[in-house]
Amino acid sequence: MATTISYGEKNSGLQAGVVHGNVTIVQSETLNQECLRDLYATNPVDDKERIKNDKGGLLKDSYRWILDNKEFKQWQDSERNRLLWIRGDPGKGKTMLLCGVIEELTGLYGDNSSISFFFCQATDSRINSATSVLRGLIYLLVEKHPSLLHYVRARYDSAGKTLFEDVNAWNVLSTIFRDILNDPILQMTYLESSANLQIKWVVSSRNWPEITERFDIAAQLAPVSLELNEVSVSEAVNRFIQHKSHGLAKSKRYSDKTRDAVQRYLSANSQGTFLWVALVCQNLEKIRTHVLKKLKLFPSGLDALYGRMIDQVRELEDVELCKEILVIMLSVFRPITLHELTSLIQLPDDDDDDYVPLEVIIAICGSFLTLREGTVMFVYQSAKEYLLKEAFGVIFHGGIETEHNVIFSRSLDVIYKILQRDITNIKFSGRHTKYFRVPSPNLLAPVEYACLYWVDHLYACKYNATCRLSLKNREALDTFLQRKYLNWLEALSILGSLSDGIRAMKKLEGLIQEEIESVSLLEQVRDATRFIQYHRTGIENSPLQVYCSPLVFSLSKSLTRRAFQKERLYWVLKYPIVEKDWSACLQTLEGHSNEVTSIAWSRDGSRLASGSWDNTVRIWDPATGQTISTLKGHSSWVASIAWSRDGSRLASGSYDKIVRIWDPATGQTMSTLEGHSSWVTSIAWSRDGSRLASGSDDKIVQIWDPATGQISSTLEGHIRIWDPATGQTMSTLEGHSYWVRSIAWSRDGSRLASGSNDKTVRIWDPATSQTICTLIGHSKTVTSIAWSPDGSRLASGSWDNTVRIWDPATGQTISTLKGHSSWVTSITWSQDGSQLVSGSDDKTVRIWDPATGQISSTLEGHSNEVTLIAWSRDRSRLASGSNDKTIRIWDPATAPISSTLQGYSNRVTSIAWLQDGSRLASCSDDKTVRIWDTSTGQTISTLEGHSNEVTSIAWSRDGSRLASGSYDKTVRIWDPATAPISSTLEGHSNRLTSIAWSRDGSRLASGSDDHTVRIWDPATGQILSTLHTDLTSFLRSDTACFNRVYTSVGIFDANSVPLVTPMSDNFTQLERGGYGLSDDRSWITFKGLNLLWLPSEYRPASTGCFAIHATTIAIACSSKRVFFLELSTSSSIPSL
Structure with a gap:
């Protein structure tokens, strides 16, 4: 007997079972190969061979002297000298010297050593950064010892390729490198210090003072100066x-x-x-x-020789073109490809007599430039430095700012000429970037640099008169924003650089803000920035969504939306009514898979941390909305987080009873503090970072020494104020009539605010223990409170899904921020008070402008969450049920309420129209079914019999029968005229979520949490077939043909399903068709494929809040709004 474990592409998780006989374990190398491929930036072995070839080969006689050098021998043989530093001026042969040393050591020690090396080159962006060095060193070690890859995989599996490329790459890779050096394969060695004599380090550099200062303090150093070995x-x-x-x-x-x-x-x-x-x-x-x-x-002399080379360039027949190329290469922010250079330079036409291929021009400039694997770069860094320092006047006629302005203008020109809708032939609007490859030839190749850096060049020439004039004239930017902006966002998404686009737009906004005469342009840029921030998630994952969701859901007054009306989708026949103006929500950060429980700004406002019920802490870049890192380690919900004042540490408290202190730069746990006997609910740093306090459900406050992880003191005890030095209670504040959920000190410590389950916020004078004022306005529990930095405002978040901003001096509400679709769990102010962040049970973090933010709804009237909606057959009316215990009937054409049905003592769970619209059936958590007269709003009858909550109901077409499904796992069929139960259908193993009659009433379908749809014969109560599908809470047969079954996840064809006996275990996986809703409720789908991305506030509160009538979709949001969308009747997948 053995346990089998297998993974499969179609499986959602791990499978385990018991088998008899032999077990064969097959390990796939796919993930290892993907990890190694993503780690790869360059192979240093190949770089070494390239360098040798470029320099005419390695001459042994040119480096042999180092092998007999005194310092080299000390480094090689001595236990005290672990670091060999070779330093010298440009051109002294350091690189080739190291090539020789590597080959000598490889020949000397062979397979008994692990030689890892890396060659930096300032003119090559692949190999000119500290992160590139670590990637190269790790790559060679892993190639030599494949078992070491698991250190990389430990972080890579959750982060993917971005692990090696984002802002934290250096810190993360440093940690991985240390772990690798600590592996037994490398004999327990460390980067900073090691007793292992087999680990030696060689570094070469120029004689720069900043480098010399660092090496002068290094221990175990053997320095070799090339000048001293003249x-x-x-x-x-x-x-x-x-x-x-x-x-x-x-x-x-x-x-x-x-x-x-x-x-x-x-x-x-x-x-x-x-x-x-x-x-x-x-x-x-x-x-x-x-x-x-x-x-x-x-x-004689390098500088003099470079001067002679410049003179040679000036003597060339194509001198102006050669100088233009040199100027561009001196001005760009990274080496550019030949394709990119072609788009930034003015070349004669191919049929022009003066035409010379660009490769030939670069070869003419060969003493300065080289073309390597399609990329143009300087041959030597010293040549670039000479041109910038000594030949500036010869190269730059109008100064470098003028050149930046030229590159800016040409960048916009090439963007305008090349970018177009669906440039890489993706075709389908919902296709994810990971599911397509850029075709060859790559049409984005010539324009990639322009897309990424056009704003940087504009910013670099902001003091240039020509540049300032172009800003005032606006023509180029107007053309871009009104004609090519969406094409640009599509390109950035394909390039994986949408966050760079957000940074660029913010940079452009700041630049234009300085131009007083460009007020209207500033408004346009601000709108374009909000546009990309609001729709970031949808566009980033699926590039063609830029032409879909943003044009459907952006506010009606959006300048960007108006500019691209011609791009409106042919398959969207009726657009929903949306807000007129941007709300106060600046950005929605999505990524957590469960409720966000706490948030905290770093002191400088450059980072935002969030904790969640998904057991993780995320650190975000609030400027772009990008996740910087995800911190994993807690085994249960994260309840509280707090930054140290200097931003070097982040603490988190969890339901696993543990406090963790993290290094936010590397994502590693610095220390784990254990001592609480129940979950940790709150944490706070002392101002100097020397102490950390944690509060727990065990009714104890622990004060920790974060350096040692030891408890300094324990405070036990309404709200208490403690002296942390002595552990004594200083005062007790009493007044709330229910639990206190949150407390917050004003910055000066003169006031203390508290939020409670009694729906109020109280402000206290801690010196007297008296209530200063009580703030009343929330309709539910106050979950979180936060003072603005200057103490002039107090913010509170609540279970009523809103954030309120109060004037603590008067106790009045300044503004109410609406937009979350579930309760607000945490709030925090930015350091300057200009932004407010809130986290919510809707899994989002929202960044608000607290000074603005009126929000309007499509259909308003319910006083609590809208949980379900249903169309009348003729689509003239829409019914909605709510947690406010009412049913409202709407006229969707005009939006007003035609009637309100009241009488329930609990929430409404399902509603269904009779075919002629004269009656409406509803069910509730109170275990009953009610039938209403829709003209009078009166109850006709109440049907009782279920032993648990009733979740779904459906009329037969002729209205003679009414079916209901319940948590009691049964389906009941009623005679609505007399109210008795005609039959009870049993067979599901879990609660019922949905039911639907066939057109002729001969069959009844029921959906359940047991992942099946069962088709019944209502006359006999027998199961005709069992279909295996996803969970579905919306189920309806087509009014024209029962072969089509509408569900919340799409339309299924029942004709393809074979009938099985009631006891059969033969489940059939159905193929989805028509319009539906994705499993995470963030997409409208077509035939199971993502079609239209839904921004968070437009997503249904539950799958039951999504209804389809033919091609018209109605969605009820947790924000108490209902919106409608009518789509094409085409049977083919809508494309662009």
């Missing part, structure tokens, strides 16, 4: 000169006399610099005649 370096350079001159003599057929003269000149003028020799020899390769005469034109 004799050895000069001898190595001479051997290099001998090698190069013999090579030239062979390839250019020099005489012995010419060869010797070249060698003497190079030796006399090289000044011990390899790079000078290499550059001169590179130029000699192009000279065919009068070699010695032209050789003397190359001056």
Whole structure:
């Protein structure tokens, strides 16, 4: 007997069972390969070979001297010298020296050593950052020892490729690197300190003061200065000169006399610099005649040689084009591809007599530039530095700001020319980025740089007169915002750079704000920024949603929505009524899979943390809405979080009774504080960060020393104020009539606010223990409170789904912020008081502008959550049920309420219209079914018999029978005229969620939480077939044909389902069709595929709040609104 465990692509989780016989375990390498592929930025082994080839090969005689060097030998043999630092000026041969050292060590130790290395290059964006170094070092170690990959996988499996690319990549990779060095394979070594003599470090650098300062304090250092080893370096350079001159003599057929003269000149003028020799020899390769005469034109010294190279450029026939290329390469923010350069430069047409291919021009500039794997970059960093410092006037005629303005203008030009709707042929609006590949040729290749950096170039030239004039004239930006903005957002989504787009728009907004004459442009940019922030999640995951959801759900007065009316979808026949103006909600942060319980700003406002019932803490970039990192470790709900004042630590308290202190930069747990006997509900740092207080359901406050993890003191005890030094109660505040849920000190400590289950907020004077004022306005429990930094405002969140802002001096409500679709769990102010953040049970975090934010609804009238909706057959009326215990009947054409049905003592769970609309049936948590006269609003009859809550009801077409489903797992069929039960259908193993009659009344379908739909013969009570499907709380047969069954997840064809016996276990997986709702309720689907993304406030409160009549969809939101959407009747999948 053995336990089998298997994973499958179609399975939602782990499967376990018992089998007899042998067990074969097959481990897939797919995830390991994906992880290694995403870790890969470059293979340092390939870089080393490229460097050697670029420099003409590795000459052993040019580096042998280092092997006999005193400091090198100390580093190699001594226990005290662990770090070898090779330093020298540009061109002294540091890179090739390291290539030689690597090859010598590899040959000496072979497989008995793990040599990992990395070559940085400032002109190559792939390999010019600290993060790139770590990725390269880890990559080589993992390739050598594949078992080490599990250290990377531990973080990669939850984060994916962004682990190696986001703002925390350096810190996270540093932690992974330390863990790898601590592995037994590498003999228990550490990055900073290690007793293991097998781990040695070699670093090379320039003689820059900032680098020297850091190495001067390093322990176990063996420094090698190339300048102090001038004799050895000069001898190595001479051997290099001998090698190069013999090579030239062979390839250019020099005489012995010419060869010797070249060698003497190079030796006399090289000044011990390899790079000078290499550059001169590179130029000699192009000279065919009068070699010695032209050789003397190359001056001694690197700077002088660069000056000569500039003179050569000025002598070229294509000098202006070559200079233009150099100027662009000096101005761009990263190396650019040949495709990108083509779009930023003005080239003659292909058929022009003056046309020269761009590759040829770059080759002419070859002493400065090189083309490597399609990317243009500077050959040497020192050449770029020389051009910026010494040749600035020669290269930049109008200054670098003028060039930035040129690149800005050309970037917008290429965006306008190239970008178009569905540029990569995705076709379907809901297709996720992970399910398609950019086709070849890549139409985005020429425009990628322009898309990412056009605003940066505009910002870099903001003091340029021409640039300022273009801002005032507005034409270029107007054209972009009104014609190409959606195309740009689509491109950014495909490039995985939508967050960069948000940053760019905010940067543009700040820039235009300085231009007083551009008020209308500022309004347009602000609207475009809100547009991208509001719809970020939908667009980021599915690029073509930019032409769908934002144009359906953006506010009606949105300038961006109005500008793109021509893009409206042909398959949306009737658009919902939406708000007129942007609400106070600046951004909605989505990512948690359960209720958000707590939120906290970092002191500088650059980060926002949130805790959730999904057991995680997330750290967000509030500017873009992007998740920076997800902190995992708690085994139960996270109830409270708090930043230390300096932002270097984040504490979280959980229902697992533990407080964790995290390093927010790496996402690692710094310490775990255990001592509470029940869940931790609240935590707070002392101002200096030396103490951490935690409150628990065990009625105890613990004060911890976060450095040691030890408890400093325990406070036991209405609201109590404690002296943390002594642990004594200073005062007790009494007054609330129910539980106190939240407390908050004003910044100056002169006032204390408390929120309670009695629906009030109280402000106290802690010195006298007296209530200063009581704030009344919430209709439910107050869950969270927070003072503004200046103490002039107090915010409170409640179970009534709202946030209220109060004037604590008067006790009056300043504003009420509405938008959450479930209760508010936590609130916090930004440091400057300009923003307020709220977390909610609707799984979202919202950022508000507390100074504004009126919000209107489509259909308003219920005083509590709308839980269900149902159309009359002729679609002239819509009924809605609510937790306010009423049913309201609406005229959807005009929005007013035609009647309100009252009488329930509990919430309404389901409603159903009779075919002619004269009667309405409803059921409730009170276990009854009611039949109403819709013209008078009076109850006709009350049907009793279920032993638990009634969840769903349905009329037969002729109105002679009414079926009801219940939590008691049964379906009951009633005679509505006489009220008795005609039959009870039993067979489901879990509660009923939905029921529907066939058109002729010969069959009845029921859906249940047991993941089945059962089809019954209502005359006999027998099960005709059992269908296996997802949970569905909406079930209706087509009025024209029972073969189609409407559910909340789509339309199913029952014709394809074979009949089975009532006891059969043969379940059939149905194929979805028509319009439906995704499992997470965030998408309207078509044939099971995502079609239209729903912003959080437009999502149904539950699957029961989603109703379809033919192609018209009605959704009731938790915000007490109902909206309608009419879609195309086409049977094919709607596309763009």
